[in-house]
Amino acid sequence: MVDFKGLETFLWVVALGSFKGAAQKLNTTQPAISHRIAQLENDIGFKLLTREARNITPTARGRQVLGYAEKIIGMRAEMMAALRDVSAIRGIVRLGVAETIVHTWLPDFIKEVNRLYPYLSLEIEVDISPSLRTRLLAQEIDIAFLLGPLTAPLLRNRLLCHYEVGFVASPALKVPKSANVHQLASFPIITFARKTQPYELVKSLFNRPDLPAIKLHASASMATVVHLAVEGIGVAVIPYQLVKEELKSRKLELIHSDVRMPQLSFCASWLESPDTMAVELVVDIAARVAGDKAPSG
Amino acid sequence: MVDFKGLETFLWVVALGSFKGAAQKLNTTQPAISHRIAQLENDIGFKLLTREARNITPTARGRQVLGYAEKIIGMRAEMMAALRDVSAIRGIVRLGVAETIVHTWLPDFIKEVNRLYPYLSLEIEVDISPSLRTRLLAQEIDIAFLLGPLTAPLLRNRLLCHYEVGFVASPALKVPKSANVHQLASFPIITFARKTQPYELVKSLFNRPDLPAIKLHASASMATVVHLAVEGIGVAVIPYQLVKEELKSRKLELIHSDVRMPQLSFCASWLESPDTMAVELVVDIAARVAGDKAPSG
DNA sequence: AGAGGTTACGGGCAGCGTAAGGATC
DNA sequence: GATCCTTACGCTGCCCGTAACCTCT
Numbered sequence: 153m154v155d156f157k158g159l160e161t162f163l164w165v166v167a168l169g170s171f172k173g174a175a176q177k178l179n180t181t182q183p184a185i186s187h188r189i190a191q192l193e194n195d196i197g198f199k200l201l202t203r204e205a206r207n208i209t210p211t212a213r214g215r216q217v218l219g220y221a222e223k224i225i226g227m228r229a230e231m232m233a234a235l236r237d238v239s240a241i242r243g244i245v246r247l248g249v250a251e252t253i254v255h256t257w258l259p260d261f262i263k264e265v266n267r268l269y270p271y272l273s274l275e276i277e278v279d280i281s282p283s284l285r286t287r288l289l290a291q292e293i294d295i296a297f298l299l300g301p302l303t304a305p306l307l308r309n310r311l312l313c314h315y316e317v318g319f320v321a322s323p324a325l326k327v328p329k330s331a332n333v334h335q336l337a338s339f340p341i342i343t344f345a346r347k348t349q350p351y352e353l354v355k356s357l358f359n360r361p362d363l364p365a366i367k368l369h370a371s372a373s374m375a376t377v378v379h380l381a382v383e384g385i386g387v388a389v390i391p392y393q394l395v396k397e398e399l400k401s402r403k404l405e406l407i408h409s410d411v412r413m414p415q416l417s418f419c420a421s422w423l424e425s426p427d428t429m430a431v432e433l434v435v436d437i438a439a440r441v442a443g444d445k446a447p448s449g
Numbered sequence: 450m451v452d453f454k455g456l457e458t459f460l461w462v463v464a465l466g467s468f469k470g471a472a473q474k475l476n477t478t479q480p481a482i483s484h485r486i487a488q489l490e491n492d493i494g495f496k497l498l499t500r501e502a503r504n505i506t507p508t509a510r511g512r513q514v515l516g517y518a519e520k521i522i523g524m525r526a527e528m529m530a531a532l533r534d535v536s537a538i539r540g541i542v543r544l545g546v547a548e549t550i551v552h553t554w555l556p557d558f559i560k561e562v563n564r565l566y567p568y569l570s571l572e573i574e575v576d577i578s579p580s581l582r583t584r585l586l587a588q589e590i591d592i593a594f595l596l597g598p599l600t601a602p603l604l605r606n607r608l609l610c611h612y613e614v615g616f617v618a619s620p621a622l623k624v625p626k627s628a629n630v631h632q633l634a635s636f637p638i639i640t641f642a643r644k645t646q647p648y649e650l651v652k653s654l655f656n657r658p659d660l661p662a663i664k665l666h667a668s669a670s671m672a673t674v675v676h677l678a679v680e681g682i683g684v685a686v687i688p689y690q691l692v693k694e695e696l697k698s699r700k701l702e703l704i705h706s707d708v709r710m711p712q713l714s715f716c717a718s719w720l721e722s723p724d725t726m727a728v729e730l731v732v733d734i735a736a737r738v739a740g741d742k743a744p745s746g
Numbered sequence: 747a748g749a750g751g752t753t754a755c756g757g758g759c760a761g762c763g764t765a766a767g768g769a770t771c
Numbered sequence: 772g773a774t775c776c777t778t779a780c781g782c783t784g785c786c787c788g789t790a791a792c793c794t795c796t
Contacts, residue, residue: 188786227521235495
């Protein structure tokens, strides 16, 4: 079957008037050009070139093919150019982000978007996942990076990263390194804001008949959660990723426990619509950056 | 580099919504499709398909590529169709032919033209080569099949066939089977019309001080030449091809001689001009038919 | 004799098909 | 468990480059 290589070779042979010239232009050998043209002529079913000594000209059929070949090759070039034309990706994308992400890979993500699509602006707002969901469905934001995936009609999701959640506490708090649920329940628990997935999870985990009522501190600010934990106010339930520094500097330490905490999965979510080009490209970048930073953990 | 196969595969995967479907459609295996898409995505530099379970849809970039791919594949199909569209080859081609050809492969040629290009009409006139040349340059005919090649600016030639020329005579004439130039010169010589290449050739061959003046009969009609020879009027100088039948039925016989007769080369000649499509196609057929009929002899 | 196109031949690599793997319903 | 895409692997066949050949100036 006729292929791009054959057409391109044909174009150059005609343009340069010689096989040898085309061979140089295309960084190959004369026999290769000869072979490609022969193959093209076979595929098409007609001789395309008259090989009179020192004078290669296209035949009637060749001239006809020439026109099409130019269009076809041009179309491919145009396609590649259009795909790579970052200036075509412009405008504003309104992005809602859960705070965890702000503290992990959001800065890298923003840099990458600005690098790849300098004509694209990001408007970023940070909120808890449930709020983001509402704002997304109200079309007040274009994308949300939140705890997901969300289920709603026309809503598309893309998994971005998972974070392991666990108990951390200041060494000053003297929590046993390996604590069962009863031991943990005796400390105040500090975690995300009310209505968030982790908050509800923690609540349900400790809401057992055999456990005393626990003190549950909730904060919409991650920094506050960390700060309270470092100050020894209680045990924080938080993705490890957010307290890497504190763990390293021994301001906080990991508490092993028999409480099984599921991972937190973060998704990009957006509304399906005819032109979500910019949105999808932004999601692509998010997926890549998030994957690079935290390859599933 | 992006190739037709990749684009075509992509089109079918999107159209059918599955790799498996595309594999069946394209008579190959699912892994092959998977590989081609992966390759295409590599070449283009973006993911083109979202592989969510049971739901394959193009990405933003994929939709963009889709449009180009359709155009490109369509263009190729259009090209192939146009090249094969015999109804596009229509009109009248005025053809001038030397009589020798009329008696050899012209009927086959006409049949072939009519078969391949039923919408094309041939207007044929028969004349001696010098007249054809004049008429060609005057643009009164579009192509000439004549003794050539011709040299004139803008004139293009294509070799069609060669004919061996020799002496033939009726057995009744009692010409020695092997005759030297002196013996031959004692008989009347019958050949082509005045001003033609063979006539001039014969004249020059026998125009020697050591030879008597010869009787040279010239006829613009080949049939007349043959008839005169069969009737024993003289020795004919004629392409063997034209008297195959007479040689077989012993009405004429070959005379071997020390006179070296060069071959007659017949060419198609036509005037270069922007649209010589039909003309060139006709020449192609002539070259093929002449080659088949008389592969250089 | 030299330039340029074609043909012949051997090697490397891409692409295919089979088969196993993995994910989702 | 079934379905469908992906990955692994061995193989075939194509395409390329080297070299010899042919043709025309």
